[in-house]
Amino acid sequence: MKILFVVPYYKPAYAYGGPIVVISMLAERLIALGHEVTVYTTATNGKSELEVNKNTEVLVDGVKVFYFNKLTGDNTYISWKLWGFLNKTVDDFDVVHIHTWWNFLVLGAALVCRNKGIKPIVSPHGMLSDYIIYNRNAFAKKWVHKLLGKKLLKNSWLHVSTEMEWDESKRIVGTWDGEIIPNLVKLAGKKYPRPENPTFTIGFLSRIDPKKGLDVLIKALSKVNFPYKLLIAGSGESHYIDSLKSIANKCGNSKQIEWVGWKGGEGKFEFLSAIDMMALTSHSENFAIVVIESLSVGTPVFISDQVGLFKYVAENNCGWVTTTDIEAVTSNLNQLFIEKDKFTRINNETPAQIAQEYEESHLAEQYIRLYNLSIKN
Numbered sequence: 001m002k003i004l005f006v007v008p009y010y011k012p013a014y015a016y017g018g019p020i021v022v023i024s025m026l027a028e029r030l031i032a033l034g035h036e037v038t039v040y041t042t043a044t045n046g047k048s049e050l051e052v053n054k055n056t057e058v059l060v061d062g063v064k065v066f067y068f069n070k071l072t073g074d075n076t077y078i079s080w081k082l083w084g085f086l087n088k089t090v091d092d093f094d095v096v097h098i099h100t101w102w103n104f105l106v107l108g109a110a111l112v113c114r115n116k117g118i119k120p121i122v123s124p125h126g127m128l129s130d131y132i133i134y135n136r137n138a139f140a141k142k143w144v145h146k147l148l149g150k151k152l153l154k155n156s157w158l159h160v161s162t163e164m165e166w167d168e169s170k171r172i173v174g175t176w177d178g179e180i181i182p183n184l185v186k187l188a189g190k191k192y193p194r195p196e197n198p199t200f201t202i203g204f205l206s207r208i209d210p211k212k213g214l215d216v217l218i219k220a221l222s223k224v225n226f227p228y229k230l231l232i233a234g235s236g237e238s239h240y241i242d243s244l245k246s247i248a249n250k251c252g253n254s255k256q257i258e259w260v261g262w263k264g265g266e267g268k269f270e271f272l273s274a275i276d277m278m279a280l281t282s283h284s285e286n287f288a289i290v291v292i293e294s295l296s297v298g299t300p301v302f303i304s305d306q307v308g309l310f311k312y313v314a315e316n317n318c319g320w321v322t323t324t325d326i327e328a329v330t331s332n333l334n335q336l337f338i339e340k341d342k343f344t345r346i347n348n349e350t351p352a353q354i355a356q357e358y359e360e361s362h363l364a365e366q367y368i369r370l371y372n373l374s375i376k377n
Helices: 018-032 080-092 104-115 130-135 138-154 163-173 214-221 238-251 266-274 289-296 310-316 326-336 340-357 360-376
Strands: 002-006 036-042 057-060 063-068 095-099 121-123 157-160 178-180 200-205 228-233 257-259 277-280 301-304 319-322
Touching (some): 002 018, 018 036, 018 289, 018 360, 080 104, 095 104, 095 360, 104 138, 157 360, 200 214, 200 266, 214 228, 214 238, 214 326, 238 257, 266 289, 289 301, 289 340, 301 310, 310 319, 319 326
Parallel strands (some): 002 036, 157 178, 200 277, 228 257
């Protein structure tokens, strides 16, 4: 099968965090299963540009990637060359898989598909959540959706990674054919040592962004009735990190918090194995790969009910789910601290379960079934 991915950014544009890993892992696994994957994208990498050859095929870990310049310096990702090339070549592919939403690049790609009579797969990657719609450029998104977006989405198949994202997306479009298939996640691959921490150690590993709810976690922890240490692993805008440090100073728990910088690769799993619990009290997450990464090394998770995987965590009893209300977070933290047996069970049993459920080829085959379904219909 010849598969085309259209996405605003692609590796090594790691400034965009989780989606880069998820999308590239899927492309590479599909190739390992005997399919041909091509990516049309831009050369953007946050505020900079990738040093890559433009407008020509570049082989990236077995994936044929075409990087195009974008016309604008912002996150609209306007690229006339990409749209023109897509218009000329889109009929060469069996399936078109569009990743993300709300930027002109993918809107233009969806329009090309519609004009060509092609019904693409669309993976919003959380872009259709209430938080994303109503917290940033809400007025513009409303009119883009009303004038064009809804028509384009109706001419597509929906792929989402969690039931929560499915419900959010359906509220935006209504009737929409598609499937829920988990994202591919790079698992630990080996067992890491788990130290006995003298103080209960909570870890955060993600982009440091207002969406992540770190302010909620810091405020809630300042009121708990047990000793703790919070390790924050991540990077973000300096002014926002300074605002979080100011909150900790006002709450009186700055000495219990360590800012340990970004952790990637082997260091990520070493970090997750060395903490007693991973916390993510986000206001919006369509999936959150760090949840699966944590569970893969046996580290329990404490997440908000705005994280896409919250039902998985609750149903499999591999952590705790809270709201983003500060008093509720504090209360839930006090309660979980005494559940020692649950910690031990998750440490010992969860890695094998995650390794089985998130085996890459097993998940990739589910995408292939969706692709085949879209071709037949």
